[in-house]
Amino acid sequence: MSTPFEKALAAIDAAHALDPNLTTIDGTTIPYELHYARKCTSYLEKRVPNASEPLRLAIRAQHFRRWEVPRDSYPMTKPGYHAWRTFLKKRQAEQAAALCVEAGMSAADAERVAALIRKEDLKQDEETQVLEDVACLVFLDDQFAAFEKEHDEEKIVGILRKTWGKMSEAGRELALGMEMEGRPRELVEKALNG
Structure with missing residues (x-):
């Protein structure tokens, strides 16, 4: 018999498996969001x-x-990016919470999942900080190499500095241990030493 947690996890992964955007990992093609979610879990561990x-x-x-609300559905400006991210956090939190309740989790636990996805109390809540670190x-591990090819160096260095500023010391230690x-x-190195 599956627990509510196991049912919720399976339902989340079933939704990720519907992502039409595919990626190839070790010769196997899988939906990108399923790959992303698994990568997140591996860093959480x-x-x-x-x-x-x-x-x-x-x-x-x-x-x-996330694929249902593409980035280009909002203006391709900094305010447009922030509006897109804000909308996504709210939407993703609501959908995940509903799925958790449907799986049999308590309303309090489902709301906690939603609050974490919304990144509430980022600097005060240790679990929210862990989510940000992940x-x-x-x-850095999965998206940066492609991302840096699309932008000029000054913008990339600025983004790296902002990313570093969002992370806890424990998150930074993991980042420094990455093979890059x-x-x-x-x-x-330029972002961290500049």
């Missing part, structure tokens, strides 16, 4: 091996059905 169930679900669902780690080569490594 390094950052907090004994994480609470609400945090584990929030980490897994932080990009819940998002930054996955960006070539241009991405140079840019990270």
Whole structure:
């Protein structure tokens, strides 16, 4: 018999499996959001091996059905980006919380998942900070190499400095331990030492 947590996790992954955007990992093609969610979980296990169930679900669902609201559905400006991110956090939190309740979790635990996805009390709430650390780690590990090719050096260095500023000391330690080569490594060193 599955627990409410296991049912919620399975439902989150089933939704991720619907992502039409595909990526190839070790020769296997999978939906990108499923890959992203698994990568988030792997960093959570390094950052907090004994994480609470609400945090584990929030980490897994932080990009819940994100592909349904593409970035270009908002103006391609800084305010447009922030409006898109704000809308997504609210939407993803509501959808994940509803799914958790449907899976049999308490309303309080479902609301905790939602609050974490919304990144409430970021600097005061340790679990919210862990979620932020994980998002930054996955960006650096999985998305940065492609991202840095699309932007000029000054913008990339600024983004890296902002990313570093969002992370806790424990998150930074994990980031410094990442294998990174070539241009991405140079840019990270420039951002941290500049």
